[in-house]
Every structure is written in C-alpha cells, then in structure tokens.
Amino acid sequence: MPATAASLITEKLFNELFPQRNKFYTYASFIKAIKEISQIKVNVTRRAVSVYQIIRTDKASGKATIVRQDVDWNEAWAKAKPDSSYEVDYSKFCTEKNAATNKKELAAFFAHIAHETRGGVDDTFTDGLMYIHEKNTTSAYIAENDEYPPVAGKKYYGRGPVQLSYNGNYGYAGDCILGDDKILLNSPELIETDPVLAFKTAIYFWMTPQTHKPSAHDVMVGVWQPKPADKAKGRAPGFGMTINIINGEIECNKGEDLYNMKDRMKFYQYFLTKLGGKDTANCSCGKMQPYLYGVNE
The missing domain is CATH 3.30.20.10 (Endochitinase, domain 2)
Structure with missing residues (x-):
C-alpha cells in the first residue's frame, strides 16, 4: 500500500516546517482536511470546450450527485462536439505513487502554499502559512x-x-x-x-485540472506527459511545470533569475530535503511558455 499523506509528515515536522505559521493553520486541521476530502471524487465531462457537467460522489455513502450541468449541456451544437472526461479522486493526494514520488508531491505542495502565504525574511524558509x-x-x-x-x-x-x-x-x-x-x-x-x-x-x-491545464498533482506523479505542442513550448514534467500551472503568466518564460519563481524552487528543495527526498529534474519554468487565458492549447 502506498504511504498516506498523513504518514509522510508528523505533527512535529509540520510545526518545524512552518514555525511562524498563523495559529489558524494546525497540523490537526491539515490531516482532517486530507481525510475528509479523500471521501470525495468528481467526474468532469466537458463539451465544446466550455460546457460542463460535474458529478460528485461521496465515497462514504456511495451517493453520486450532478452538482453542475451547464444550460447548454443538451443543446445539439454542444452534443455534436466530442466530450472530454476525467476523474479527480482527492484520496490520491500524495498517495498515488511510491514513497519517493509522494514526498516530492508533498514538498511541491508545501513549497507553493509557503510561497503564497509567506511574510518573513528571504531564504530562512520559516515563514510559510503566515497569512490567512x-x-x-x-x-x-x-x-x-x-x-x-x-x-x-x-x-x-x-x-x-x-x-x-x-x-x-x-x-x-x-x-x-x-x-x-x-x-x-x-x-x-x-x-x-x-x-x-x-x-x-x-x-x-x-x-x-483547469480548462487548458493539467493538475499540479498529475504533473508531480507523472500522469501528465507533454504533447508535441507542449514540448515546443518548453513544457516538461517536474516542479517547474507546477509553477507554470499556478502562476505561469507572471513567473514563467522570463529567464532563470525571476524572484518569485526562484523562491518557489528554493522552498521546494528545502522541504524535499526535510522530508528525506531529492529532485533535480526540471525545477525551473524559466524557459517554459505560459498558458494563455482563454486559449485552447
């Protein structure tokens, strides 16, 4: 059985990784969130690029509910377009692969949430989760x-x-x-x-996943693989691709010295070391073209 997200990090280590965190963010809340969201999966079907149906399943009860079906779902023009469908099983968060891959995913997740919520001194890596x-x-x-x-x-x-x-x-x-x-x-x-x-x-x-982007999870566990069009734009598996997904228009394809990109990368390497992992492949998005909003790539 693959390691669970909870088994990858103890409360002691969580507190060490986020020593300046707002008291709002606790290890217990993080673990409870993982356990509760793991009971949910969604099946998303898209017609004609932007017409959606979302079926949400509560795995505890087995009940499946259509939580979204766009008004044009049954229009002839929409039904004439090919569907694309995918499932998101939230129980796969940091559990889908082997321990080494799961550690990389958790480190990548922590790197982004630390960067997004930090408010302290550069390169101390102590200031994540400071802002609600x-x-x-x-x-x-x-x-x-x-x-x-x-x-x-x-x-x-x-x-x-x-x-x-x-x-x-x-x-x-x-x-x-x-x-x-x-x-x-x-x-x-x-x-x-x-x-x-x-x-x-x-x-x-x-x-x-977003409309034209894979999920960061699928990138970190190797489910997403670049198509020829992606390769032509410099997109490759690895942590750098998760930066492209989260904030590519601002931080990617701007060279190797952009502050925000480098901050995310440094947090990733710091957390990965603390979790007992390592990764040197494609951590930068400095030469990746970002996704353009509203453009189907």
Missing part, C-alpha cells in the same frame, strides 16, 4: 462567469493556503468540495474562519 488572506483586500477579484456569478457585496480575494481567488474558483471549489457552489459564493469568508475548509481549498486547487 492576502494583505491587500481592497480588490474584489470578480470576473464575468455565467455558472459562478459573484454575489453582491462579496469579495473573492485570495484566501487560504493557495490564496484562492475569483468568484469562478470559489464556485467551482464549492461544487467539488461541498457539493454546492452557492456556499462559497455567498460566504467566501468561510475560508478565513474554518481551517479545515481552508486546507481543503488548497488540496482541491492542487488536484483539479
């Missing part, structure tokens, strides 16, 4: 979205370990994690008050 939400909360982070429209008066700025942002991501996360998109659209502040939910949003974001 982004420092500047003036922006609403609202984008037009037919399926996940914003609620009047609510802001969807970055919250939680991955700084989940925008109404579309809040709605999609609500569908997958909670089986109801309205919960996080109506009450985005829940991510700031429920640490288990906060960690679940991070695991959701890590595990769930």
